Amino acid sequence: MNESQPQKVNDRCLDMGHLVSLRDNELTAAEQARAEAHLAECADCAADERSVATSSREVYELLATLDAPANVDPKVALADVQTKLHTESQTKSRIIPLPIVSRSEKMPLFEGKRRRGYAWLTAAVAAALLAVLLLPNAGVLADQFLSLFRVQQFQPVSINPQTFRFDLMTNFRSFGDMQVQYNDGAGVTDPTQSQVQQAIHFSLLLPSHLPPGVGQMKHFFLVQSGQGTFTFSAAQTRAYLASTGQSNVHIPDQLDGATFTITVDPGFVANYSDCSQGKTGSLNKKITSLSETTLAPCNKGSMFYLAEIPSPVLKATGKASLKDLRDFLLSLPKLSPEMHSMLQQLDLEKGVVPLPVPTEFQTQQVTVHGAQGVLLVDDSLKAGGEIWQAGGIIYMIATTTTSGTEIQDTANSLQ
């Protein structure tokens, strides 16, 4: 037996794994006794054992030359980390819910624009997913009020992100109870590409072409799977409507106690940069916490984000249909114009989903991988992105470039 023949040649001879384990004292007492007994009578294995000892000594001696020249004092580093944690806690208390900043805010030019770009990206991702949450059933099984929705394409709709989100969230909190259960993403907080591939239920696609200036360093974040259940409460809704001067709105009987569920399969976000450090945290939390955990700006080079998330599955599981819920929302006199527009623009026949886009962004319908997508660019923020759906997966890219050609080339290079 030799190094080029690592497997057992018979039941008694020791393969390289056993020899290495023996060298490292990692065999059980019984295994060790058997191995040593065999080595005493097998010249080939004994020679292999000596070879393993010599070669491994060389490997670890070489690696040991990479050691730091002197011991480090953790006290200094601990003080640095404690300072960072303190600064973070101060900053977090000032975080404004998405969208994070307005155009009038005074921030350092470079970082400020970047931060706003990410804030928009976060808003767009969150809003896109939340928009899907509101979709009525596209393939209704009328008898069971069951629906299964698959996004086919996106239609940009100009919105004011701040009022849009406020409107959406307030309504849902006021009309009933929302329970969200996240599944454990296998506890992977800093997954490798192969771990991401194992966690998701579709083929991971990565770009072979990146916009200029984007680093090759990839950091992955798992978007964990989960299920949200919304239960409509007529009493709660009535109280809210009375308190907001909308008492004359009719609440359909079938909505009281009706339940709606949304199920999201695991997906991921990849961040390309020149940063040597990954972004803190994973997406094993709410999507809406993206801005706080992963989209902190990197100060080196251009940034690039790729998200691949399965289209959520939406079901009406109670006595009311999703259409009933939508019709009720449309009947609210104080529903924001953006939300009203979005709900009205749903195209159930073609599966077109309104994509909320801040007014300052230029949008363009494009074809990506044979599917219709939306290209978004904001010259003032120096940011752009693209979103499309293919094979039941929603793909989103965002980067610090405004070149539509570069963004399009990158999107088409996913493989």
Add this chain to the structure above:
Amino acid sequence: MSSNTRKTPLVTLHDEQSFEAAFTRYYALVYQLAYRCTGRHDEADDIAQEVFLRFYHMPPHARSEGEQRAWLCRVATNLSLNALRTQQHRTHYEEQAGQVKQQGTDEDAANPEQQVLAGEQAAFIRAVLAELPERQQTYLLLRSVGLSYREIAQATGVAPASVGSLLARAEREFRRRYHERVTASKSE
């Protein structure tokens, strides 16, 4: 896909004291891992601090100190190998050696020639390490800083019984590539 209910961890970070204790105990190990990959004090320090920031924000659900150590080493290895990859992409081996030369000179002016040679050798070894498949780099690094097979298994998600074989392959591959490079550099 498992549900959200997890076993209660034995090792948690409920207070600053336990964080400080973990930091004091494992910082040198984490730093060493990062330095082995980057060869730069500032970068290794950055990586080590990032590891502990993650540890603070999202402490692992470790049920033993071994699991805690394995988690720290895994995160440190991932970040360090990312840094190593970037370094290798960004600079050629000769440029690397030049950079280390300058650092070595600063750190030990009394013996600059020896520092240059050590820096060149270290850059050479890092280049070999960077050529290996990522998993093999990880096994070698974790073992080289003294993790047990159980800890390596915990850090990489493989069965403890297979660690020996995986290490054997990684060591063989490292040696093969190292000697190939040595031969190639002599013939240049």
